[in-house]
Amino acid sequence: MKTVLIADDHPVYLLGLKSLLETQFARDYTLSGTASNVDELLASLKNAQPDLLLTDLTMPGTQHSDGLHLIQFLRRTYPSLPIIVISVLSNQAIANLMLNSGVVAVINKQSLSTELNACLKALALGQSLTRTRKTQGLKNLADDSHAHNVSISPKETEVLRLMKQGQTVNQVAQILHRSKQTISGQKKSAMHKLGLTTDADLYEYLLKIEL
Numbered sequence: 001m002k003t004v005l006i007a008d009d010h011p012v013y014l015l016g017l018k019s020l021l022e023t024q025f026a027r028d029y030t031l032s033g034t035a036s037n038v039d040e041l042l043a044s045l046k047n048a049q050p051d052l053l054l055t056d057l058t059m060p061g062t063q064h065s066d067g068l069h070l071i072q073f074l075r076r077t078y079p080s081l082p083i084i085v086i087s088v089l090s091n092q093a094i095a096n097l098m099l100n101s102g103v104v105a106v107i108n109k110q111s112l113s114t115e116l117n118a119c120l121k122a123l124a125l126g127q128s129l130t131r132t133r134k135t136q137g138l139k140n141l142a143d144d145s146h147a148h149n150v151s152i153s154p155k156e157t158e159v160l161r162l163m164k165q166g167q168t169v170n171q172v173a174q175i176l177h178r179s180k181q182t183i184s185g186q187k188k189s190a191m192h193k194l195g196l197t198t199d200a201d202l203y204e205y206l207l208k209i210e211l
Contacts, residue, residue, distance in 0.1 A: 002051035003032035007041040009059040017054055028124035037061040049081060057087035068094060075101045084119055093194040093205045156190040159183055164206040
């Protein structure tokens, strides 16, 4: 029987996840503990590593309060720990980053009952789910060619790094000694690879990553 740690700062979701495990998956999973903030989550993991972590993306805490940084920290610190992220996240590019880091799944809370059931059933059967779910999630990510093969070129990375610093397309062109059209094209190419459609999506993405 697999042990599961649940982390969510919303009591309703925490109770719902506990109920799901205890009623529908009692033969396969047992609850090892719960956490309602990042500090409690990290303390629980330090004390005993479960077989599976179900965690919200954004929770209060004095450490790693940025959700993406928290997930990246957990993947580095506990590389063998399967993680399912449950969130209201709607930015597919950020979900792709988490999937690329090795989380089992990223599930939108609006699809929680169906998607989480499917994930838990597959894991109980020993099936690998890495990169199989996306945030709005009824479509298999294995069918989304750029969702798990994001390959930003070095030049595109340069452009995004400078834009993260607040530079405009014109300013980036001057700094890199390229034409405005070239910079604009590299920006659009990077956005396409990341699944971003608007500048607002791009800036939200840049705020969440390290370049």
